[in-house]
Amino acid sequence: MKAFVALLTRDIRLAFRAGGGASLAAAFFALVSSLVPFGVGADLVLLGRIAGGILWVSAALAALLSLDRLFQADFEDGSLDVLALSPLNLEAASAAKILAHWITTGLPLVLLSPVLGLLLNLPTRAYGALIASLAIGTPALSGVGAIGAALTLSVRRGGLILALIVLPLITPALIFGASAVLDAMEDTGRGAFLFLAAFSVAAVALSPFASAAGVRLNVGG
Amino acid sequence: MAILSLVEVENLTCERAGRRVFRNLNFAVASGQVMTLEGANGAGKSSALRIIAGLLPQASGDVRLKMAAGYAVSDGDERARLTGWMGHTDGVKAQLTVEENALFFAALYGARINVAGVLDHVGLKRIAGIPSQYLSAGQRRRLGLARLILSNRPLWLLDEPLSSLDAAGRRLAAELIGEHCDDGGIAIVATHETLGLDAARFFLGPQ
Structure with a gap:
């Protein structure tokens, strides 16, 4: 447990140091979602309707941004060997890294989303659903992303392959997340939100095992 | 620190990317001993250390760590918990x-x-x-x-520990390895240089 906390705090600390992805993801999220109105025009009704979708797509892209270094940085400087030989098993180490990624990437997106919702004229009654769906859904982005990051950790410039692996896999979160926001706007039930929660629980529960297997494959390769 | 009595490598064969690096490696290092692993570039010194540490699966053969308590450990994940790397x-x-x-x-x-x-x-x-x-x-x-x-950890596996170190650093490294072994530890050191310690030498030859 002490080793788990040590790795978690180390990764969080690294994310806020130079070259870490913490503020980068939040800035990217804000930038992409505020670019959309320039593309589709300042039709407030239209923007309000698609705001949930825009924010969810931006969140998925922003979460991807810092994922390629999740295991790769540790692989390159030898930390991954140290972790593989530590008392912490690789599953627990992966879980700590996924949690750290969510705290430094997913959580800032959740906190920032209401401000960007305002910018995109999101109807008042949908704010709760937007925040709740991102809070429930972003752990799935970190979890599924970690699997891709573990698989591609020894690939040079693996970030592009990572995006190709991860984006299709997180499509369900995107669909249900954006639908959950729409549901709240049109008062059409909570089905999408529940599906999002189910997807997220499954992804988060499986991801430490799958990423540990990916790390093992690459460390022993 | 758990105490090891013996590290035993038996008929160890290593393949990487489909190429055989070495085969039928046999040696044993007892508690308190240092062994240097020597050989040309590409002879498989690092691979041998990675296999013993449990980081790399072997193609065939066994690595056994015999504990002073009487039982032996041969599983890679368990070896990893006994290894200082x-x-x-x-x-x-x-x-x-x-x-x-x-x-x-x-x-x-x-x-x-x-x-x-x-x-x-x-x-x-x-x-x-x-x-x-x-x-x-x-x-x-x-x-x-x-x-x-x-x-x-009782078993130290060191890959070129003296590289980049100055004279004082080399003395320090040798001193630490010596102290470790005096405490009943075991050290296997891949190196091209002399440690300045009383060490068994093992040569990894070309196949």
């Missing part, structure tokens, strides 16, 4: 200070050793507060030595 890379995070790195190692291994004392011992106390990215290669190596001490 120093590879080509030092596992040092460039963005963290020397002290933060050392504290992380201590917490990771649950070490009950005074971290400041260990840093002093390896000659890094004066620069404990600076980010590790400003360390020279030799200083990073010294931080790797600090990690070895903090890991408190």
